[in-house]
Amino acid sequence: MVIGRPGYDNYLVARAVAERGRVSSVDVTNALVALHQTDDDGVKAGHRARDDHDWNLERIGDEWRDGQTWNCVFRLGGRAMRR
Numbered sequence: 001m002v003i004g005r006p007g008y009d010n011y012l013v014a015r016a017v018a019e020r021g022r023v024s025s026v027d028v029t030n031a032l033v034a035l036h037q038t039d040d041d042g043v044k045a046g047h048r049a050r051d052d053h054d055w056n057l058e059r060i061g062d063e064w065r066d067g068q069t070w071n072c073v074f075r076l077g078g079r080a081m082r083r
Contacts, residue, residue, distance in 0.1 A: 005052060007067075008056055010060075013069065013071070018066070026073075
């Protein structure tokens with residue numbers, strides 16, 4: 001995987017979801033504030049046209065869709081974790 005290109009973060013979550021028996025996937029969207037650190041290029045810098053732009057997506061195909069947070073086994077929200 002090429003870090004900073006489309007599909008990288010989805011791939012990591014998809015792998016955790018696929019390994020349910022060995023890895024716990026937890027959606028913490030409602031429990032913390034996440035900051036996306038960037039520079040002058042902005043948060044879409046990885047989406048600019050370049051030779052390796054589609055490298056990740058070509059290798060993982062539609063599996064990136066499994067790496068969305070709603071596919072996580074657990075959800076952390078407020079004060080409790082639930083399935």
